[in-house]
Amino acid sequence: MKALVIGATGATGRFLVDELLADPFYTTVVIFVRKPTGRQNPKLVEHIIDFTAIRDSKDLIVGDVIFSCLGTTLKDAGSKESQTKIDFDMPLQFAEIAKANGINSFILLSAYGASAKSNVFYSQLKGKLEDKIAALHFEQYIVFRPGLLLRPDSDRAGEKISAVVLSVFNSLGLFRKFKPLPTAVLAQKLAISPRLFSRGNSIVELNKIFELNL
16 A cells, blocks of 8 residues: 655654554555655655645655645744645645546545634635545545644643643543544554545544544
8 A cells, every 4th residue: 555645744744654654554655745854764755845836746646545634823824825825725736636646545634623614714724625625536535633632842832731721621521522632643543544434535523533443
């Protein structure tokens, strides 16, 4: 199985690449990055591309399954326009090319509450992306909607505070469906998901992600 990954250097993507490289089910792992990562592995193929001209690299987007972990925050992007390019335009272009090149399976890391009808910009953006990719009709399309992610060495104060508060509530048996999800655990679930779901579209909400096992 040849797996492709976009967003391979992000908080979840880097753990996903580790999982795929360690899993015998995947014979080749192709990552698309802006600059060299320094990773070394016999199964790893690294393509350094221009993400503002993705279609120039269309001949490289071939394989069996593509994982999209590409995304950013509004703060890091600097504007809604910039975030739209990263969270919507780029993943959609990869999806369109992947479909045209005969890739059968697309795994999308989305977000809790994603909906094209949402009044929240981020949730609406993620929802629109989900819908656009669904309209491409991959044989297998799996959408993950995690909530709060626990990132190692995170410097986001709000994220840390929210994680502590939710953990306290969880220990009291409250808000369990909003349980914080470590990015390493999310990566494990993403990696095994193509073997767990049949053809068609599947949406994995936060409370179900923890239950996924081979």
